[in-house]
Amino acid sequence: MNREANWRGRILPALLGAAILLFGFYVVKGLLTSEEDRIRAVLHSMADAAEEGKMLKLASHLTKDFVLDPDEWSRGMLQRALFGYFRRVKGEVSFVLRDIEVEVMEDRATATLRVGMAQGGSLSAGLRPDRAYSFRCHFVKKDGEWKIERAVKENTEW
Numbered sequence: 001m002n003r004e005a006n007w008r009g010r011i012l013p014a015l016l017g018a019a020i021l022l023f024g025f026y027v028v029k030g031l032l033t034s035e036e037d038r039i040r041a042v043l044h045s046m047a048d049a050a051e052e053g054k055m056l057k058l059a060s061h062l063t064k065d066f067v068l069d070p071d072e073w074s075r076g077m078l079q080r081a082l083f084g085y086f087r088r089v090k091g092e093v094s095f096v097l098r099d100i101e102v103e104v105m106e107d108r109a110t111a112t113l114r115v116g117m118a119q120g121g122s123l124s125a126g127l128r129p130d131r132a133y134s135f136r137c138h139f140v141k142k143d144g145e146w147k148i149e150r151a152v153k154e155n156t157e158w
Contacts, residue, residue: 036102039111039139039146047095053086055079063140063149070152094118109139109146114156132156
């Protein structure tokens with residue numbers, strides 16, 4: 001009887017309080033995350049997917065009618081090109097994103113950034129990239145998720 005009273009009197013309210021506090025934390029965290037931060041998270045998720053060679057994860061951030069300019073590559077063409085590249089290099093590929101600027105206009109957004117890419121080492125350790133590109137990515141918000149519908153690529157200096 002004492003155990004049951006202890007359970008109902010102390011443990012159950014403590015567990016319920018912890019659950020409510022945890023739920024509140026996740027709700028507030030979601031409300032405090034800006035759309036700009038969500039777009040930055042998409043870009044970093046894509047870089048992580050590329051480093052891991054997970055083309056489907058990378059493509060999940062692109063709309064079905066995605067286009068990469070100036071080459072006018074479709075989503076499928078980009079996936080095949082990246083898959084072929086990762087099969088050829090057979091080694092560690094590292095990406096670093098810099099100078100990310102985001103402008104949100106309701107359900108559309110534009111992000112500009114520089115991407116450095118290196119084979120055989122980590123760019124976070126200070127390695128200079130083998131290649132560097134500037135991108136202007138045009139996002140659309142679909143079903144609550146930001147996806148890239150068009151990206152414009154330019155060669156750039158690091």
